[in-house]
Amino acid sequence: MADEALITMEDVHVHFPVHCGVLRRKTLGVVRAVDGLSLVIHRGETLGLVGESGCGKSTAGRALLQLIRPTSGRVFFRDTPLTELRGEGLRRMRRHFQMIFQDPYASLNPRMTVGAIIAEPIRLHHVARGSAVQSAVQSLMQRVGLNPRFIRRYPHEFSGGQRQRIGIARALAARPEFLVADEPTSALDVSIQAQILNLLVDLRHELHLTYLFISHDLAAVRHMSDRIAVMYLGNVVELAPAAEIYAHPQHPYTQALLSAIPIPDPRAEQQRHRTVLHGDLPSPLRPPSGCPFHTRCPVALAHCATIAPLFKEYAPKHSAACHRLERSPA
Numbered sequence: 372m373a374d375e376a377l378i379t380m381e382d383v384h385v386h387f388p389v390h391c392g393v394l395r396r397k398t399l400g401v402v403r404a405v406d407g408l409s410l411v412i413h414r415g416e417t418l419g420l421v422g423e424s425g426c427g428k429s430t431a432g433r434a435l436l437q438l439i440r441p442t443s444g445r446v447f448f449r450d451t452p453l454t455e456l457r458g459e460g461l462r463r464m465r466r467h468f469q470m471i472f473q474d475p476y477a478s479l480n481p482r483m484t485v486g487a488i489i490a491e492p493i494r495l496h497h498v499a500r501g502s503a504v505q506s507a508v509q510s511l512m513q514r515v516g517l518n519p520r521f522i523r524r525y526p527h528e529f530s531g532g533q534r535q536r537i538g539i540a541r542a543l544a545a546r547p548e549f550l551v552a553d554e555p556t557s558a559l560d561v562s563i564q565a566q567i568l569n570l571l572v573d574l575r576h577e578l579h580l581t582y583l584f585i586s587h588d589l590a591a592v593r594h595m596s597d598r599i600a601v602m603y604l605g606n607v608v609e610l611a612p613a614a615e616i617y618a619h620p621q622h623p624y625t626q627a628l629l630s631a632i633p634i635p636d637p638r639a640e641q642q643r644h645r646t647v648l649h650g651d652l653p654s655p656l657r658p659p660s661g662c663p664f665h666t667r668c669p670v671a672l673a674h675c676a677t678i679a680p681l682f683k684e685y686a687p688k689h690s691a692a693c694h695r696l697e698r699s700p701a
């Protein structure tokens with residue numbers, strides 16, 4: 372795989388001020404949803420972004436696409452600084468990157484037919500004109516496994532899996548190079564999830580796409596990803612090739628997450644060692660000092676509460692942020 376950077380995030384912060392319910396102008400604090408995230412996504416790869424609900428992974432995906440403007444930091448698509456674009460300049464660039472949403476039903480306009488939903492980005496980004504729009508829509512429907520004869524139907528006439536296929540067709544309509552798939556299967560029946568994941572894998576190869584695949588489902592992330600970034604309280608704590616991170620997780624948080632994956636073999640399942648994390652994810656309104664994981668870490672050191680560990684490469688292409696790794700040789 373070529374290591375050409377398609378997306379670069381540099382020290383991205385997304386902070387949301389929390390206002391007093393009575394005195395609207397009074398700010399009670401700031402939610403640090405994304406807190407200094409730096410990440411490179413290479414052309415042609417799928418980068419999996421995992422973490423518990425509320426860790427900031429969806430906000431990071433939206434900030435990457437400029438659906439939420441970062442409070443600070445920069446995002447590049449190749450050499451183009453997206454964070455510096457506004458209006459028409461940003462709209463033109465949007466053709467290159469699109470999003471597949473978690474809830475296919477909520478993301479589709481119920482008053483529009485499937486044909487109109489998919490045609491909208493085709494027209495907006497001048498991918499086709501006139502009668503060519505209809506054939507482009509039908510060909511996209513076919514590509515994602517929908518019968519083109521259903522072009523005049525409305526979203527409520529489709530099943531959950533079919534609606535997600537419509538969402539994928541719409542995301543592909545502008546012929547993007549890069550897609551953020553935000554929990555694309557978590558609202559679907561288990562029986563349908565594998566079909567949608569396999570469709571995304573096929574489309575990636577056929578259309579030479581690059582993905583950021585966001586999920587809390589470690590099995591789905593493993594199936595989809597070349598590299599995996601593990602996120603905790605607004606930042607990445609471990610990043611490595613998928614096979615490496617599953618075989619040799621270095622960060623205690625990653626180890627705990629992986630130890631919770633069920634094993635299909637009942638005997639192995641009984642014998643496996645499971646690290647149970649105590650307590651909930653701390654509030655991003657008041658993140659812990661030092662290492663943000665120290666309040667739940669089963670192997671925390673005395674200085675973990677006061678000194679934040681650096682995110683460093685400890686093995687080839689394998690980086691993590693943990694004081695315990697600083698002690699051991701690379």
Ligand code: SF4
Binds near residue numbers: 665666669680692695
């Ligand atoms: Fe645990 Fe300390 Fe490592 Fe944080 S830095 S993960 S608290 S050992």
